[in-house]
Amino acid sequence: MTKNFKITIEYDGSRYHGWQRQKKDCSIQDEIEKALKKMTSCKVSLIGSGRTDAGVHAAGQVANFKCDTRLEPEAFFMGLNSLLPEDIIIKDCKSVGMAFHARYDARSKVYHYKILNRAVPAAVGRQYSWFLRKALDRQKMRAAIAHIIGRHDFKAFEGAGSPRQNTTREVFSAELIEHEGGTLIFQIEADGFLRYMVRNLVGTLVDVGFGKITPADFKDILDSGDRSQAGATAPARGLTLIRVNY
Amino acid sequence: MTKNFKITIEYDGSRYHGWQRQKKDCSIQDEIEKALKKMTSCKVSLIGSGRTDAGVHAAGQVANFKCDTRLEPEAFFMGLNSLLPEDIIIKDCKSVGMAFHARYDARSKVYHYKILNRAVPAAVGRQYSWFLRKALDRQKMRAAIAHIIGRHDFKAFEGAGSPRQNTTREVFSAELIEHEGGTLIFQIEADGFLRYMVRNLVGTLVDVGFGKITPADFKDILDSGDRSQAGATAPARGLTLIRVNY
Structure with a gap:
C-alpha cells in the first residue's frame, strides 16, 4: 500500500x-x-x-x-x-494523507539570520554566524525592517539567475532580536521566499546598520524592484530555516 | 620595561x-x-x-x-x-598592575553545562552539548541543585587522581535554565572548582533527573565526601567556562 x-x-x-x-x-x-x-x-x-x-x-x-x-x-x-x-x-x-505536499501546502516559513557584531570573530560556533566588527545601528535597522512587513514585490532582493514569474511575497513578521555578547538574530516569517531573499535583505539591512544608506533608502530599494540597488548577499552560514508551517 | x-x-x-x-x-x-x-x-x-x-x-x-x-x-x-x-x-x-595574577586573584568563575534533552541528537552545534534522550525531571534536578548552594566540601565530586588538600568550595549560585527545543543549561558560579567538579555534579544531577536517585540521595552523596557514590562524569563537550570574576 x-x-x-x-x-x-x-x-x-x-x-x-x-x-x-x-x-x-x-x-x-x-x-x-x-x-x-x-x-x-x-x-x-x-x-x-x-x-x-x-x-x-x-x-x-x-x-x-x-x-x-x-x-x-x-x-x-x-x-x-x-x-x-x-x-x-x-x-x-x-x-x-496522500494529498499532502511539502512544498505546495506550506503556509509560511520562519528563517533566522545570525550576525555576530562585536570586536572579534567567534571561536565557538563560528560556522553559524556572520561576523561584523563595526557597530551596527540597531534602531536604524529596525526602522528599515518595518518597511518589509506586509505584502510586497521583493524583486529587488531576488538572487540573479533564478527569476520567478511572481516575486510578490507576504511577510507576516520580521524583527531584530538582540542577545548578549553581540549576537543579533534577524527573524522573518513569510508565506514564501525568493532565492537569496533573506540573505539579500540582511546584506542591505547591514548597509543601513552601518549608515551607508538610510531606512528610507531601504524602502526605495524595495519599491524599485531593482536588484542592483540592494546590498551584497550575506554569507550562507548565518542562515537557518527554523520552521515550516502548514 | x-x-x-x-x-x-x-x-x-x-x-x-x-x-x-x-x-x-x-x-x-x-x-x-x-x-x-x-x-x-x-x-x-x-x-x-x-x-x-x-x-x-x-x-x-x-x-x-x-x-x-x-x-x-x-x-x-x-x-x-x-x-x-x-x-x-x-x-x-x-x-x-604587576601584582595581578590570573589564578590567585580570581574571586569566582561561572560555568555552563549544556544538555540536549529531546528525542534526537543535535545536527547543528553537536560539539557543544551532551545529548540525553530520556526525559529529565527538571523539578527533581532543581531540588538537588538547591543542596549545593553555599559552602560545602565537594570531595565526592572531585575527579580521581588529582586530590587537593582543601576540597571545600563556596557555590554562590547554581541553577537549571530551560530553553526551547529541549536545551537545558546548568549554570554554576563558585569561588573555585575541583577537577571534574562541574562534570561530576552534572553526571549525578542527571541520575536525579532520571529518577535513579532522589534529591535527598544527592545531598547524602555530597555529605559523604565519597566519589564512588556520585554519578558518572558528564562529557567534556557540554562544558564552557563563561567568565572569571576578579
Missing part, C-alpha cells in the same frame, strides 16, 4: 551543497534519498518544502515522500537516523 | 587537549605562548585562571603574562588574533 510520510529535518549545512539533489556534489536531499533506498530497496523521491542553499542550516526543514511499504513512521524515524550522517537528523516522521 | 598583560580568551576546545601546556599534544596555552613568542621573540609564560580539560570550551577564560616589551595591549590584541588559529580568539587585552 502506498503511504505518504512527512519528515522534519535538522541539518548543519556546512558540508553540503544545499538541500537540492546535485549531479556531483553531496546534498541533504541526496543523503536522505540514499538512506530511504537502503531501507525500502525502492527509489524514493523526497519533496522538500523548498531548497536551502549551500552552507545554509535547518532546525526544521520539512519534506514528504511516498512509498509502497509496510514500514511505519517510527521505523523510518529510527532507521533514517541510524543511516544518516551525524549532521543530518530526522526530528520527526509522521504518516500523512 | 616589564609589563603585565591580562587577556580574555574564547576558545572551541574540541581540537585541544585542554588549556594546560602538554609535552606532546596541542593545548590552548601552548598555542598562545607560541604566538607570544613570535611577537616578542622571548619565551613568555602564560598564567591561566585555571585549567580546562580536553574538549572543554571557554567564552571568557582569563590569563596574564609578563613581558619586557614596548608593545601596547592593542598590539597584542591585534597580533595574537592574527597569529592564532580560528578556534582561539583573544576578546580583550589590558595592561594591569
Whole structure:
C-alpha cells in the first residue's frame, strides 16, 4: 500500500551543497534519498518544502515522500537516523494523507539570520554566524525592517539567475532580536521566499546598520524592484530555516 | 620595561587537549605562548585562571603574562588574533598592575553545562552539548541543585587522581535554565572548582533527573565526601567556562 510520510529535518549545512539533489556534489536531499533506498530497496523521491542553499542550516526543514511499504513512521524515524550522517537528523516522521505536499501546502516559513557584531570573530560556533566588527545601528535597522512587513514585490532582493514569474511575497513578521555578547538574530516569517531573499535583505539591512544608506533608502530599494540597488548577499552560514508551517 | 598583560580568551576546545601546556599534544596555552613568542621573540609564560580539560570550551577564560616589551595591549590584541588559529580568539587585552595574577586573584568563575534533552541528537552545534534522550525531571534536578548552594566540601565530586588538600568550595549560585527545543543549561558560579567538579555534579544531577536517585540521595552523596557514590562524569563537550570574576 502506498503511504505518504512527512519528515522534519535538522541539518548543519556546512558540508553540503544545499538541500537540492546535485549531479556531483553531496546534498541533504541526496543523503536522505540514499538512506530511504537502503531501507525500502525502492527509489524514493523526497519533496522538500523548498531548497536551502549551500552552507545554509535547518532546525526544521520539512519534506514528504511516498512509498509502497509496510514500514511505519517510527521505523523510518529510527532507521533514517541510524543511516544518516551525524549532521543530518530526522526530528520527526509522521504518516500523512496522500494529498499532502511539502512544498505546495506550506503556509509560511520562519528563517533566522545570525550576525555576530562585536570586536572579534567567534571561536565557538563560528560556522553559524556572520561576523561584523563595526557597530551596527540597531534602531536604524529596525526602522528599515518595518518597511518589509506586509505584502510586497521583493524583486529587488531576488538572487540573479533564478527569476520567478511572481516575486510578490507576504511577510507576516520580521524583527531584530538582540542577545548578549553581540549576537543579533534577524527573524522573518513569510508565506514564501525568493532565492537569496533573506540573505539579500540582511546584506542591505547591514548597509543601513552601518549608515551607508538610510531606512528610507531601504524602502526605495524595495519599491524599485531593482536588484542592483540592494546590498551584497550575506554569507550562507548565518542562515537557518527554523520552521515550516502548514 | 616589564609589563603585565591580562587577556580574555574564547576558545572551541574540541581540537585541544585542554588549556594546560602538554609535552606532546596541542593545548590552548601552548598555542598562545607560541604566538607570544613570535611577537616578542622571548619565551613568555602564560598564567591561566585555571585549567580546562580536553574538549572543554571557554567564552571568557582569563590569563596574564609578563613581558619586557614596548608593545601596547592593542598590539597584542591585534597580533595574537592574527597569529592564532580560528578556534582561539583573544576578546580583550589590558595592561594591569604587576601584582595581578590570573589564578590567585580570581574571586569566582561561572560555568555552563549544556544538555540536549529531546528525542534526537543535535545536527547543528553537536560539539557543544551532551545529548540525553530520556526525559529529565527538571523539578527533581532543581531540588538537588538547591543542596549545593553555599559552602560545602565537594570531595565526592572531585575527579580521581588529582586530590587537593582543601576540597571545600563556596557555590554562590547554581541553577537549571530551560530553553526551547529541549536545551537545558546548568549554570554554576563558585569561588573555585575541583577537577571534574562541574562534570561530576552534572553526571549525578542527571541520575536525579532520571529518577535513579532522589534529591535527598544527592545531598547524602555530597555529605559523604565519597566519589564512588556520585554519578558518572558528564562529557567534556557540554562544558564552557563563561567568565572569571576578579
